[in-house]
Amino acid sequence: MSATDPWHRAAADLVSRSHRVPPDGVPAAVSAAVRDLGVSMTTYVVDVEQDLLRPLPEPGRPLPDPLPIDTSLPGRAYTEVRVRVGQDGRLWVPIVDGTERLGLLEVRLPAGADPDDPALHDGCRTLAGLVGHLVTSKSAYGDSLNRARRSGPMAVSAELLWQLLPPLTFATDTAAVSAILEPCYEVGGDAFDYALDGGRLTLAVLDGVGHGLPATLTTSVALAALRAARRAGGGLAEQVAAVDAALFSQWRDGRFVTAVLAEVEVDTGRVRYVNAGHPAPVLLRRGRAVRALTGGRRPPLGLNLPGGEPGEARLEPDDRLLLYTDGVTEARDAAGEMFGLPRLADLAERLIGADLPGPETLRRLSRAVAAYRGTASRDDASMVLVEWSGAAAARTEP
Structure with missing residues (x-):
């Protein structure tokens, strides 16, 4: 990925935004970083019991329903730790921090984009890796990311x-x-x-x-x-x-x-x-x-x-x-x-x-x-x- 590659610029932009972004601002920072690429991303985190992938809320966007891990294509992307392409052209990209599975990025592409383009997959994996580091590091500064992963109170x-x-x-x-x-x-x-x-x-x-x-x-x-x-x-x-x-x-x-x-x-x-x-x-x-x-x-x-x-x-x-x-x-x-x-x-x-x-x-x-x-x-x-x-x-x- 060269310095002039648009995915490189998006990654650099996300790194720049990350220094002062609060925990609940991670999804918006991701969306802002990829806006010039013409793609739309939704960040999902796995719940504590590892049954569901839960979307992180983002201001101004409706909150999707959680996704079941065991009975969905996104769930397969999570369990196999590999990019999956849906019939509608959406990409489901695993989010990991190092090798710990944290969730998924849902990637909606602009019209005419090839969802099987290897360069696209590489760019998405790079962004997902950065999101994994962000979710892990920012969790220490607030409760929103931890709260999103829970379906009930913890003893x-x-x-x-x-x-x-x-x-x-x-x-x-x-x-x-x-x-x-x-x-x-x-x-x-x-x-x-x-x-x-x-x-x-x-x-x-x-x-x-x-x-x-x-x-x-x-x-x-x-x-x-x-x-x-x-x-x-x-x-x-x-x-x-x-x-x-x-x-x-x-x-x-x-x-x-x-x-x-x-x-x-x-x-x-x-x-x-x-x-x-x-x-x-x-x-x-x-x-x-x-x-x-x-x-x-x-x-x-x-x-x-x-x-x-x-x-x-x-x-x-x-x-x-x-x-x-x-x-x-x-x-x-x-x-x-x-x-x-x-x-x-x-x-x-x-x-x-x-x-x-x-x-x-x-x-x-x-x-x-x-x-x-x-x-x-x-x-x-x-x-x-x-x-x-x-x-x-x-x-x-x-």
Whole structure:
């Protein structure tokens, strides 16, 4: 894209406008930047539960209806992270920040424009990338963008926890991490964390005992303690000790977190992990769930009890690790039957076989768990998928 290209000028104009635009002014800034191109754009953001794509309001324009993800062409553009062209010539362009899916741009073209023009698609993807950065950065300065993504009020426990979590998707050239938490408006004790530094990917999945705000407070302290230890240069042993000490020193009522903490060397595939009373991660290889990582067992964190040595495993290229909390496999249907690990493994195999992006694999897994339990008890049910695969990582970006 050259400096004289009209899409380049539109991108530069949007960057210029972005410095002082308020959160609720993002849609109007996008429209103003592309006005000279003769196109019209509407910005949609995905809701927290990842069921609908919700339009952002823009002064002077009627607000369209939300779009269903599972039963619409725009939804396919979102799930596949690729530009889709409708029969009416409209373009649906995924909005991502890095590799985290945030929504869509609806692009209406002027008469005579070719909706299949590669240069047009490139220009739209560039604008959508800028919009993704804008939505993420501007969300910290007001509530309108967060409000647009919600279908109802969020519990205090969930409001606190969501502020502590990293983005739901992260990818490099060789690996991708995807996560999902449910129920998103009431989630209590579940949390996850990750960080990549110097070729080492560190992971954590935690589940605080209990429900609601007490569980969230426990998990929040655990999350802060492991980050403090990690950022001070500590490895698995130091992170485990920090969480155990922080919880035990703060509460003496027996509260604890179960957790899996892991380190993955992304250059070699070597995995070291600690399992503190948590469900064992599942290793998927060549599209099959081949085994659970059952090593590294120790008591839950916060009870001030000694533990054993970390477990070890070795990933092969294109392997995947699925980490989950007990709310997934212990979800029960109306008859009281549990979802179970075999059902989870079978569904994961089928979804991975469909070559879906990692975030979409988890979204569909989560929808399956929610559909299974229906209106039954809604314990937290969270998952993290690690893909040691350049091809899988590439599928997370447009």
